[in-house]
Structure formats: C-alpha cells, structure tokens
Amino acid sequence: MARREDNRRGKRDEEDNEFTDRLVHINRVAKTVKGGRNMSFAALVIVGDEKGRVGFGKGKAREVPEAIRKASEEAKKTMIRVPLREGRTFHHDVRGRHGAGKVVMRAAPPGTGVIAGGPMRAVLECLGVQDVVTKSIGTSNPYNMVRATFDALKRMESPRTIANKRGKKVAEIVNRRNDGASAPEALDATETVS
Incomplete structure (x- = not known):
C-alpha cells in the first residue's frame, strides 16, 4: 500500500516538474457576516509547459497557499495547445x-x-x-x-x-x-x- 502511494506521489512530482506556474494576481476578499467579516483570498495562476501548452485557473480559500494550489489544479485541467x-x-x-x-x-x-x-x-x-x-x-x-x-x-x-x-x-x-x-x-x- 505504501509503495503504491509512493509511486503516485512520484508521478505527481514528475507532472509538477514539467509545468511552470506563475501567480498573476492575488485578491483579498471580505464577506460581511453577523459576527464580523470573513477574510479569504482569491488567486489567479497561469500554468504552462513552455512548449506550446498553457492554462489558467482561479482559486479561492482562507489561506493564500491553498488558494494558489486550487488555482494551479484548475489551470492544469483547462490547458490548451x-x-x-x-x-x-x-x-x-x-x-x-x-x-x-x-x-x-x-x-x-x-x-x-x-x-x-x-x-x-x-x-x-x-x-x-x-x-x-x-x-x-x-x-x-x-x-x-x-x-x-x-x-x-x-x-x-x-x-x-x-x-x-x-x-x-x-x-x-x-x-x-x-x-x-x-x-x-x-x-x-x-x-x-x-
């Protein structure tokens, strides 16, 4: 079981290495609720392989790294050649x-x-x-x-x-x-x- 997870992780690392990602814009968003304001972050990320494929994605989360991760995943799904x-x-x-x-x-x-x-x-x-x-x-x-x-x-x-x-x-x-x-x-x- 552990060996299978290591193989998956290795494949993910190889996929990540072939793509370059660039953070274009990060926006702090505030939602006003009864108890005050809920802060979250929206990120716009571009992902490409520098060989003719590129995609973009948006991500929104309470923390900046999580928003960037979500945006990167969406960008990889929507790549064009x-x-x-x-x-x-x-x-x-x-x-x-x-x-x-x-x-x-x-x-x-x-x-x-x-x-x-x-x-x-x-x-x-x-x-x-x-x-x-x-x-x-x-x-x-x-x-x-x-x-x-x-x-x-x-x-x-x-x-x-x-x-x-x-x-x-x-x-x-x-x-x-x-x-x-x-x-x-x-x-x-x-x-x-x-």
Missing part, C-alpha cells in the same frame, strides 16, 4: 477580446523578446513564446486580460491545419506568404521603370 512557429513565435497576427479587454499579438523576428506587460507576459512566458509584440487595449483587470489573451490563442492556427481545411499542401500556403512579402519590392521595380 497553441501551434508555434519554430517553437519561438506565432504563425500569424491575432486579436482577442473578453468584455472590455482587447489584446493584439503579433509575430516577431528572432531576438525581439517578449514585449508584453503584466498578465499577458505571464501567459506568453508559460506558453514558451520567445519573440512577440503585444498590446493590451481597454481594461487592465488581470482576469479579463488573461481571458482575452486565451481568446486570441484559441484563434491561432498553423499552416498545416489551414492546408488540411483547404485541401492543399503546406508548401503552397507557405510559398504564398513569401510571395506576399516580395510584392512591395515588385512595386518598387515598376515605379523605377516608368
């Missing part, structure tokens, strides 16, 4: 919103770093993004910012999924992207001729 280009940035620009919170995320060249603030930075770092430029518009409420970021991440698609939907090969779609980038150069060439 996001396709990354070269494991460092997004395939395309994307927008997301939740309530009054709006976010814009743009793919960036190597060496740019994570240009994001507050809750968005925590989400992107736990996701494993290394180069991205972001902007948050509207609310600064961390809950709504995180939900808007996740809304944007759920809209992210890889060239492989797009190719499957259209019944084409990935090379055809990727070549079109490169052709689009060279279009301004073609315009410059025609202007100099005329």
Whole structure:
C-alpha cells in the first residue's frame, strides 16, 4: 500500500516538474457576516509547459497557499495547445477580446523578446513564446486580460491545419506568404521603370 502511494506521489512530482506556474494576481476578499467579516483570498495562476501548452485557473480559500494550489489544479485541467512557429513565435497576427479587454499579438523576428506587460507576459512566458509584440487595449483587470489573451490563442492556427481545411499542401500556403512579402519590392521595380 505504501509503495503504491509512493509511486503516485512520484508521478505527481514528475507532472509538477514539467509545468511552470506563475501567480498573476492575488485578491483579498471580505464577506460581511453577523459576527464580523470573513477574510479569504482569491488567486489567479497561469500554468504552462513552455512548449506550446498553457492554462489558467482561479482559486479561492482562507489561506493564500491553498488558494494558489486550487488555482494551479484548475489551470492544469483547462490547458490548451497553441501551434508555434519554430517553437519561438506565432504563425500569424491575432486579436482577442473578453468584455472590455482587447489584446493584439503579433509575430516577431528572432531576438525581439517578449514585449508584453503584466498578465499577458505571464501567459506568453508559460506558453514558451520567445519573440512577440503585444498590446493590451481597454481594461487592465488581470482576469479579463488573461481571458482575452486565451481568446486570441484559441484563434491561432498553423499552416498545416489551414492546408488540411483547404485541401492543399503546406508548401503552397507557405510559398504564398513569401510571395506576399516580395510584392512591395515588385512595386518598387515598376515605379523605377516608368
């Protein structure tokens, strides 16, 4: 019996080691009751494996560590997978919103770093993004910012999924992207001729 519990504990430790978690926000909540006030804490936690999976969760308890533990468990249950280009940035620009919170995320060249603030930075770092430029518009409420970021991440698609939907090969779609980038150069060439 003890050996079985040790095996379970070992598996839990391995699972915990593969995920990084980040505490984004902690809020002290007071409930007024007949005898006075009951204090409790609400925590917002981001959990990710830094390889394209990320999730968020909320937890509420009388003590801060218990609230964080509850939030981490919920975050692990609600993880999503996001396709990354070269494991460092997004395939395309994307927008997301939740309530009054709006976010814009743009793919960036190597060496740019994570240009994001507050809750968005925590989400992107736990996701494993290394180069991205972001902007948050509207609310600064961390809950709504995180939900808007996740809304944007759920809209992210890889060239492989797009190719499957259209019944084409990935090379055809990727070549079109490169052709689009060279279009301004073609315009410059025609202007100099005329």
